[in-house]
Amino acid sequence: MSVVVLGLVTSNQDKLAEISAMLPKGFEVQRLDLGEIDETGATFEENAELKAIAGLVQSSVALGEDSGLEVEALHSAPGVYSKRYAESDVARVRRLLAELRDVDDRRARFVTVIAMAQRRGLTQFFRGEVEGHIAREPSGTNGFGYDPIFVPNEGDGRTFAQMTREEKGRISHRGRALAMLVANVGTLVHLGEDLPE
Numbered sequence: 001m002s003v004v005v006l007g008l009v010t011s012n013q014d015k016l017a018e019i020s021a022m023l024p025k026g027f028e029v030q031r032l033d034l035g036e037i038d039e040t041g042a043t044f045e046e047n048a049e050l051k052a053i054a055g056l057v058q059s060s061v062a063l064g065e066d067s068g069l070e071v072e073a074l075h076s077a078p079g080v081y082s083k084r085y086a087e088s089d090v091a092r093v094r095r096l097l098a099e100l101r102d103v104d105d106r107r108a109r110f111v112t113v114i115a116m117a118q119r120r121g122l123t124q125f126f127r128g129e130v131e132g133h134i135a136r137e138p139s140g141t142n143g144f145g146y147d148p149i150f151v152p153n154e155g156d157g158r159t160f161a162q163m164t165r166e167e168k169g170r171i172s173h174r175g176r177a178l179a180m181l182v183a184n185v186g187t188l189v190h191l192g193e194d195l196p197e
């Protein structure tokens, strides 16, 4: 059986590991190492496309993924700045909890946009979202980023960091975006022709 190899431009090992674990049989993800790409876009779509297009120097089809957390009471911040919100995962979580200390409306959503760029075709976008709320304190050690304080509405009250990778992937923003990509891969004309050498 032939395998579809998806080249992903990322410097984030956690994303790569999640995507790799979620792909169905017949698909593999391979990291395209282009260092950190400057995220100058104003939207997840723009930043995902910047990363994907950078990957076209190495592969005729390349994926870029941009994701982040939108908090209702903070007018959708940190959003595309989720990575740049603070220096480390612990500091990011601490800052967000401090910003929300006196806030009762704790609704939030995670967003992932995967862009698939092609040398000979238009970029396609796959967006996944998951609604939830920000907990009062961190719980759990799995996952990465804001997982210890994000409680999805579709779960049982646990944070993403208290779930297994499989449990998170079934309802996560990234799992949803990836499922859409996989469902559409058959319609992508050039895919599989000359993927990452």
Ligand code: ITT
Residues within 6 Å of the ligand: 009, 010, 011, 012, 015, 036, 037, 039, 065, 066, 067, 068, 069, 082, 083, 092, 110, 143, 144, 145, 146, 147, 160, 172, 174
């Ligand atoms: P790239 O090289 O792929 O750009 P990155 O870490 O810089 O990796 P982003 O710019 O897309 O990625 O920033 C995403 C940030 O949003 C990430 O660093 C986390 O802080 C947060 N984030 C995204 N998905 C998350 C998830 O599933 N769980 C927790 N935090 C997440």
